[in-house]
Amino acid sequence: GVIRGFIVEKGTPGYSTKDIHGKFSLRASVTSELTFQDCRIPLKNLLPNVEGLKGPLGCLNQARYGIAWGGIGCAMACYHEALNYAKTRIQFDKPIASFQMVQEKLAWMIREITKAQLLALQIGRLKDAGRVQPHHISLGKMNNIQVAREIARLAREILGASGITDEYQCGRHMCNIESVYTYEGTHDIHTLVIGETITGIPAYK
Incomplete structure (x- = not known):
């Protein structure tokens, strides 16, 4: 049928x-x-x-592209909150933003956010040109949500105990991104989509 x-x-x-x-x-x-x-x-x-399945999968691809951008928004919110907190939280008579390990976390965050933005932008250009393929969408969703997930966790680390209170956003983002990591195709499924594109061999049949 x-x-x-x-x-x-x-x-x-x-x-x-x-x-x-x-x-x-x-x-x-x-x-x-x-x-x-x-x-x-x-x-x-x-x-x-x-x-x-072209109809429902086409709808999913549109949604997944939007999710790739949504992950960037989540990551940016957590990054800016962690940065502002680190610059104003004083420990040992100086802001924790002056500590090497805090700067390492912040530098990693902005590096990954920038890469995620460029990836989503390139996928958008492929969409505009009518050349986007499902594996492009999978790459964007898989990468950007994984990045957002890790940035939310790092932001919570920088905020310390404050990061688990509702006074700050990163705890909420950290919980929400766990759902996004699963819905519209899990991280593992998108990995297999990309793997099949690379090798020509489907690993999920």
Whole structure:
């Protein structure tokens, strides 16, 4: 058979949702489990002009590209918060920004943010030129979210105990980026997409 997409309207018999509560991550969004039990969808709800997985995967590629930029925003917020904190937090009569290991962390952050920005920019240029491929999107999502994840953790380290309070952002970003690391294709799946592109051999079949 052929995979097709449908619009399932709220109130359709057999279709139900269950909100997921008690989340540590993405707490401001509503996350639900969708259940389809003997659910019949009318033909008028069929999405036209697309067959197979091209439709949903095309949507995912658009979302993943946006996520690559979103990861940069998360990383920048954590970097700036850590930088400002380090310049104003005084220990041993001087700001902790004067310590070598703190500067090493901050320098690593801005280096990785700059690389992530350039990667996302190049993918955008490929999109504009009509030459972007799924593995380009996978590379952007995989790299930039991994970078954001590590920068959020480093920012929390620089802030010390303050980093786990709601007075600062990095703890929230650190929790949220864990969800982003998983959704829209896990880090491992995007690694395999890139691996297949490089070798010509699919490792997930």
